[in-house]
Amino acid sequence: MKTRNFRRGNSGQVLIIVSLIVTMLLLSTALYVAETEKDVAVYESEVEPAFSAYRVGTMHTIISALSNISNGGSIDILVADLNQFKSVVDNYSFNTIFKMEFTPFNMTPYQDGVWIDWGSSGKGVTSAYVNFILNSSGTSATYYSEYAVNITSEIDVSGDYTLLTGSLKQANVTCTVLNEDKPALAQNFTVYYEQDGSLSPEEWIQVASPSITDYGNGTYLISFTAETTNPDDTLLVSVHCHDLRYIFIKANATCTQV
């Protein structure tokens, strides 16, 4: 019987085993690195898409509340609407635990987040200012955002007039409408003038059909004929306006004679 010579036939076996061990080591190292990478928290300055949506939502909520308040609604509407938005967001955040905190700005000239100044110096302001903190904790990431929303509608009124016959005056009033300090378009205007040029008592007369020229850049020229009690009476005008967001603003101004 022929005996097999093991010593002569197994010279590659050790190398094969070594190569397999090396492969196993490589594989286990690769797997370990891959698993470790999964667990490490990576800081990324990426924006949670829902945050942008909520930011738009808070802005729209404030616009809605300001529209309501400026048209005769209660100032409490602002907090009530924001609480309503907050509860909807809290209830329907399925993927993450979402927290929204808001604080209406309470420093002069704002009171409970609202500032309304419809003064007699030719400038009228309707504004709301609220600070927000958004926080979301998900399975894969945590997001935090702190921002303020300031919605401001403003009107600037100035004008002059020329004396026509008797007490008739031809008035030209220039109005500039601004949203957040940027030129904005108006939805409508209502113009009044004081009958005897004195505010005691106030006797405002609505101008029936003023001629309104829209320059397309937030500036409007309003022309009309006013008849005061006496020719020497100063011409006080009051311009009431709704901007495209239906926020009401008004301003009174004294026209100068030219």
Added chain:
Amino acid sequence: MRLLKDNRGQIRTIEAFFAAILLLSSLTLIPATQNNSNDSTKILASTAHNVLMSLDSNGYLASLVSNQSWINLKSSIQSSLSPMVWFNLTVFDENMRSINDIPICSGSAVSDRIVSVDYVCAGTSSSYVIYIIRLQLALVD
């Protein structure tokens, strides 16, 4: 000298290395496949958010829903998306009751991977109202 002349195990060694390389290279393919599917889902979710946000940025979305202009809403969504993307949109009120009485979609679904995004839409009108808009997207195969 004897070891240098003895080359009978070399082919097996080379085979073993080839097998190891094959194993390693096949492993690299697995995460790549997973990433592709995740990417398409992320892209669809991001697209859904962007479409809704662009329509909502000036209050247009809420006004369409308030006026129940479902046809215009469908056209707006359709024009914002690629023809290769299927969509289905449902409008809910705050109590998750469906508002749209007609389907707002681009036909029947053709892919089994549908991405759904819920969007909270606040109106800007003085009578405050909130809608929850669910936009489902899928890629056409």
